[in-house]
Amino acid sequence: MRTLTVDLGDRSYPIYIGSGIRQNKALFSDAIRGKQVMIVTNSTIAPLYLDDLVSVLGDEYQVDTCILPDGEQYKTLATYETILSALLEAKHNRTTTVIALGGGVVGDMAGFAAATYQRGVPFIQVPTTLLSQVDSSVGGKTGVNHPLGKNMVGAFYQPQAVVIDTDSLKTLPARELSAGMAEVIKYGLICDASFFAWLEDNIGPLMSLEEEAITHAIYESCLAKAKVVAQDEKEGGIRAILNLGHTFGHAIETEMGYGQWLHGEAVAAGTVLAVDLSWRLGNVSEQDVARSVTLLQKANLPILPPQGMSREAFIERMLLDKKVLDGSLRLVLLKALGDAYVTSDFSIDDFNACLDDAIEAASASAP
Amino acid sequence: MRTLTVDLGDRSYPIYIGSGIRQNKALFSDAIRGKQVMIVTNSTIAPLYLDDLVSVLGDEYQVDTCILPDGEQYKTLATYETILSALLEAKHNRTTTVIALGGGVVGDMAGFAAATYQRGVPFIQVPTTLLSQVDSSVGGKTGVNHPLGKNMVGAFYQPQAVVIDTDSLKTLPARELSAGMAEVIKYGLICDASFFAWLEDNIGPLMSLEEEAITHAIYESCLAKAKVVAQDEKEGGIRAILNLGHTFGHAIETEMGYGQWLHGEAVAAGTVLAVDLSWRLGNVSEQDVARSVTLLQKANLPILPPQGMSREAFIERMLLDKKVLDGSLRLVLLKALGDAYVTSDFSIDDFNACLDDAIEAASASAP
Incomplete structure (x- = not known):
């Protein structure tokens, strides 16, 4: 223990x-x-x-x-x-x-x-x-x-x-195990690049619930979250980085109706959007985007928004999200792989292009 | 101001x-x-x-x-x-x-x-x-x-x-003014004998809302409560003295159904019960009981329980009250006029006699 x-x-x-x-x-x-x-x-x-x-x-x-x-x-x-x-x-x-x-x-x-x-x-x-x-x-x-x-x-x-x-x-059903893994991967992305690399090396044992690997992943995840929360118990500032992928994710969950997409599934698709937007801002490399997508895929998670969800639907749903302060849209993005920040400093063109490309890819992937 | x-x-x-x-x-x-x-x-x-x-x-x-x-x-x-x-x-x-x-x-x-x-x-x-x-x-x-x-x-x-x-x-309707005065009087009883004496001298001006008197009474009441709360924000200990009359009072309110007796009216009748029990324990004098009853009466407040409410009804209602800790009944009583404490150290005979006498008096006062 x-x-x-x-x-x-x-x-x-x-x-x-x-x-x-x-x-x-x-x-x-x-x-x-x-x-x-x-x-x-x-x-x-x-x-x-x-x-x-x-x-x-x-x-x-x-x-x-x-x-x-x-x-x-x-x-x-x-x-x-x-x-x-x-x-x-x-x-x-x-x-x-x-x-x-x-x-x-x-x-x-x-x-x-x-x-x-x-x-x-x-x-x-x-x-x-x-x-x-x-x-x-x-x-x-x-x-x-x-x-x-x-x-x-x-x-x-x-x-x-x-x-x-x-x-x-x-x-636990396999789909829920994957949904939880979305949050584990998130901790690597927001604050610990070496934990992210460990996850890349251990995603197999993790998905098959090998005891040592899963205990380590849970411990590291709780530790990462505890460090952030200890600095900001009531979510006034840095704690918001825990919401990487969540503003997009909440929009997906709300649009689909509660219970259609699991929270972690929506967060996974939202995380890809956030990492992609971070790349458009020049913060992370194309390879970082690919590593994120690959790891999420290996955890059997969705990496695209639901088919048919429009850009307008995203924006309408995101405007009621709690991370919206006094009307200006703030998002959690990556400065680098393993280092997240909260910002409203991005162009609406980049934001729209990020959503449009993902929506198009989702549409193209239709069976 | x-x-x-x-x-x-x-x-x-x-x-x-x-x-x-x-x-x-x-x-x-x-x-x-x-x-x-x-x-x-x-x-x-x-x-x-x-x-x-x-x-x-x-x-x-x-x-x-x-x-x-x-x-x-x-x-x-x-x-x-x-x-x-x-x-x-x-x-x-x-x-x-x-x-x-x-x-x-x-x-x-x-x-x-x-x-x-x-x-x-x-x-x-x-x-x-x-x-x-x-x-x-x-x-x-x-x-x-x-x-x-x-x-x-x-x-x-x-x-x-x-x-x-x-x-x-x-x-504010006169009946609600009186109900508020029950709490003002309570502050004198639980922690400030000189404020209690001031209230005895000024109950006339207070009931006619003379500006200086009412501002002073509100200020002193808030000050008294603030002193107690500052010592015990989450009601673990001393803050409970603010509930003088409230355990009996809640029983009355619940028994009568919400809205029949105003909170302050139930507290007034409950306060008389608590002061009376304090006298039975030898803590306060018969004169202290009389002073309390007189001041509450001058504020046009009830000093007896509702007619027809039985001892059994009191006990049943009080057992669900929050001041009941793990089964033993704790009450706020007076050590002296102006000095309250929380105790479960009273005999069931005194407790029953206190209720029975009040219930009999209420019955005798029936029109």
């Missing part, structure tokens, strides 16, 4: 990464403050891991469970209210601990419920997807979607601990 | 108190960070003060408004969602500022929306009721009710500034 501490002063917390560690009771009991626990999970994860976790916790606690429907389309205020009602119906008080057992959707909603139940109770994350292990484990972002925009409602709220059992990746 | 700074490190903010200060544009523009403003108010306050505030802000900002139905029964997740939708429909971004114009219900809901819209945007409070001026102005509590409990969902979130225009009390 490897342990990483996310350093946020009095809100610091440990991330544990290893095989089979969901059976390690001490990791949970060290983080639980009272005598009540509410495990929030979903209908896919519950049959796989819920009984395990309940018996690990044992008789010491009042353990209740809340099983949500599975899917991004349920990441709504209505589902959030379901969690709150479950807490109230089981008479959970201010010292209860919420455990999120599942992927990013479960973690975001359970975290938002923990952040706002009685104005905040402790919570523990047990992320079961690669995406949530490398993304939601660090940063304290919680929340739900609104029909008018993704993640528009939520709070910054830190967990007491994160328990990442790499065994849970063995039951 | 008097100014008080609530000292919370990098979340410190000013409270301005004075006659007509809602016309002072600088108080607002100093606290607004971006170019967008959403004023949240209700259908009672909007005809009185909304146009004023919109024109004070002027053309410099994109000003949108969200008018909620008036009443505690609308302090729900559904109304909260109305505010979020208004923000999204008018395309407000992360730099928008939410202004809460109204009483505690508007402030709590607008504050919770501000705390959670895009994971938190700035907000300004313009409290128009005495209760919200002396209670919600300090402490950062925001939230909504749930059918299973009051204020069960919310966040701690500090405003950028609070603008208290004492003129708005002139349009």
Whole structure:
């Protein structure tokens, strides 16, 4: 097991990464403050891991469970209210601990419920997807979607601990493993060229879930994100670089309707757009673009926007994105491979050409 | 105008108190960070003060408004969602500022929306009721009710500034003025015997809204609360003394159904119960009890529980209250007049006798 501490002063917390560690009771009991626990999970994860976790916790606690429907389309205020009602119906008080057992959707909603139940109770994350292990484990972002925009409602709220059992990746569908790999690759692109090169060398073992490789990739990803977040907890500045590919990606997700493209898939296609725009600005080489595309492809990720999505659709969707400050479009781009920055300093011609070329390529690739 | 700074490190903010200060544009523009403003108010306050505030802000900002139905029964997740939708429909971004114009219900809901819209945007409070001026102005509590409990969902979130225009009390119904006075009296009881004595001497001028008296009472109340909150922002310890009368009071409000008894009315009756129990423990004199009852009566407040509310109803309702920690009932009581503490050290006989005597007195006072 490897342990990483996310350093946020009095809100610091440990991330544990290893095989089979969901059976390690001490990791949970060290983080639980009272005598009540509410495990929030979903209908896919519950049959796989819920009984395990309940018996690990044992008789010491009042353990209740809340099983949500599975899917991004349920990441709504209505589902959030379901969690709150479950807490109230089981008479959970201010010292209860919420455990999120599942992927990013479960973690975001359970975290938002923990952040706002009685104005905040402790919570523990047990992320079961690669995406949530490398993304939601660090940063304290919680929340739900609104029909008018993704993640528009939520709070910054830190967990007491994160328990990442790499065994849970063995039951993860291949498409979701790839989606998580998009974020892993992103960390290399934004802040660590040598990790990017390591990924190029190890993408085979990673995709076949070799234990040592996957633990290393998760550890390095969490470490990269923790370093950025420690500098900027509330996303005022540098933290925005974590959104490489996300502004384009959110536009794709919103346009397609939640749940059609996985978040990581949209981020992958968005990342290619961002790297391509960085090349048009003269920041990175054609070879850097090719390396990025190749690595994403080896992770079985889309590298083009959805067929039929127009430039106008991108622009309309991007204007409601949170990275838009007072009307001027700011994007995360690369200064170099392994070094991202946030800028609104690019020409609209380059921006349009980047989108148009990708849209044309997507159209040409139609079956 | 008097100014008080609530000292919370990098979340410190000013409270301005004075006659007509809602016309002072600088108080607002100093606290607004971006170019967008959403004023949240209700259908009672909007005809009185909304146009004023919109024109004070002027053309410099994109000003949108969200008018909620008036009443505690609308302090729900559904109304909260109305505010979020208004923000999204008018395309407000992360730099928008939410202004809460109204009483505690508007402030709590607008504050919770501000705390959670895009994971938190700035907000300004313009409290128009005495209760919200002396209670919600300090402490950062925001939230909504749930059918299973009051204020069960919310966040701690500090405003950028609070603008208290004492003129708005002139349009406040007499019953609501009294309800606010219950909280003013509470500050004397819990931490300032000399302020309590000042209130005894000035209750006449206060009830007739004499400018100097009311400004002083609001200032002293906010100051008292700010001192307590500065020691304990997240309500882990001493802050609980602010809840004198509230555990009993919440039981009354919940039992009667939201909106039947005003919050301050329930707190007044609850305060008498708490002072009475403090006397049974030998902490305060019979005269202290009489002084408390007399002052609350002069403020036209109820001093007995609702007729027909049983001891069992109190106990059942109090067990879901947030002050209940892991099953043992903790109450805010007085060590002396002007000195409150939190304790679970009282006999169940004294507790029952306190409730039974009050219930009998309420029954005997039936018309």
